[in-house]
Amino acid sequence: MNIDNITIGNKDESLAKVPVWDIWIRLSHWLLLILVSLCYYTAEIGGLNFRIPMLDIMIVNMEIHLFSGLSILIILIFRILWGFFGSDSSSFLMMIKSAKHFFSYISNLSKKKTQLHIGHNPAGAISVFVIITVLLVQASSGLFAQDDSFFPTEGPLSHFISVENSIAITNFHKLWWEYIVIFVIGIHITASLFYLIIKKQNLILPLFNGKKKLPRTANYKTLKFGSTKLAITLLTIALSIIIIIINLKYI
Ligand code: HEM
Numbered sequence: 701m702n703i704d705n706i707t708i709g710n711k712d713e714s715l716a717k718v719p720v721w722d723i724w725i726r727l728s729h730w731l732l733l734i735l736v737s738l739c740y741y742t743a744e745i746g747g748l749n750f751r752i753p754m755l756d757i758m759i760v761n762m763e764i765h766l767f768s769g770l771s772i773l774i775i776l777i778f779r780i781l782w783g784f785f786g787s788d789s790s791s792f793l794m795m796i797k798s799a800k801h802f803f804s805y806i807s808n809l810s811k812k813k814t815q816l817h818i819g820h821n822p823a824g825a826i827s828v829f830v831i832i833t834v835l836l837v838q839a840s841s842g843l844f845a846q847d848d849s850f851f852p853t854e855g856p857l858s859h860f861i862s863v864e865n866s867i868a869i870t871n872f873h874k875l876w877w878e879y880i881v882i883f884v885i886g887i888h889i890t891a892s893l894f895y896l897i898i899k900k901q902n903l904i905l906p907l908f909n910g911k912k913k914l915p916r917t918a919n920y921k922t923l924k925f926g927s928t929k930l931a932i933t934l935l936t937i938a939l940s941i942i943i944i945i946i947n948l949k950y951i
Pocket residue numbers: 725728729732733734736737779790819820821824825828831832885888889892893903904907
C-alpha cells in the first residue's frame with residue numbers, strides 16, 4: 701500500500717470524483733443492513749412464516765433468522781479477510797494508520813474546514829472495528845443459542861454445550877443485541893447523518909457509487925483494488941467455514 705498521508709486535504713481545494721470503495725465493500729455494507737434488519741425483525745417481531753406451495757415446504761420465521769444470521773457471519777469473515785488481502789481503502793493497516801489520528805481529528809472536528817480522507821476517517825476507522833466486533837459476538841453467540849417456542853430452533857453448535865449453558869448464551873445473545881448492538885448501530889447512523897447535515901460531507905453516497913470527492917492533487921492514483929478473483933476466493937473460504945459449522949450440527 702502506497703498511501704501514507706491518510707488526511708489528504710480539505711473541501712476548499714479543487715476536487716475530483718475518485719473511485720474509493722470497491723463493489724465488495726458496498727455490497728457487504730448494504731447486505732449487512734438488510735440482514736441485520738431481518739434478524740431483528742424475525743427475532744423480535746416474528747410472523748414471517750410462509751409456505752412455498754410448489755415444494756410444499758414450510759419456511760419458519762426463526763429459520764429465516766438463522767439463515768440471515770449465518771449470512772451475516774459469511775460477510776463478516778469475508779470483510780475480515782478483505783481487510784488483510786483486499787483493497788487499500790478498506791485495509792486494516794490503512795484503518796489503523798487512520799485511527800491513530802483519532803484525538804487530533806476529533807479536536808479539529810468543530811473547525812469549519814472539513815478534512816477529507818481516502819478511506820475511513822479516524823472516527824470511521826474505529827467505528828468499523830467496533831461494529832465488526834459487536835456483530836461477530838452477536839452472530840457467534842447465536843450459533844450456541846436455542847429457542848423453545850412453538851417452532852423450536854437451535855443454533856448449529858448448541859448441542860455441543862449443556863442446555864443450561866445454551867440458555868445462558870441465548871440470554872446473552874438477546875441482551876447483547878438490546879444493550880450493545882442497537883447502541884453501536886445507532887451511533888453509527890447518527891454519525892453518518894452528522895457528517896451529512898452538520899459537516900456537509902456526504903459519506904453515504906460513496907457507499908452506493910463507490911466514488912468520493914477528493915483533492916485533485918492527492919496521490920490516490922496509487923490506490924490498489926482487490927481483484928474479483930481474490931474476492932471470490934475469499935468469499936468461498938468464508939462460505940466453506942459456515943458450511944462446516946452448519947454440518948457440525950449433524951455430528
Ligand atoms: C445494520 C445497519 C448497519 C451496519 C451493520 C453497518 C455497518 C457498517 C460497516 C461494517 C461499515 C464499514 C465498511 C467497511 O469498511 O467494511 C460501515 C460504513 C459506513 N456506514 Fe454503515 N452500517 C449500517 C447502517 C448504515 C446506515 C443506515 C447508514 C446511513 C445512514 C450507514 C452509513 C455508513 C457510512 C457513511 C459508512 C462509511 C463511513 C466512512 O466513510 O468512514 N450505515 N457501516
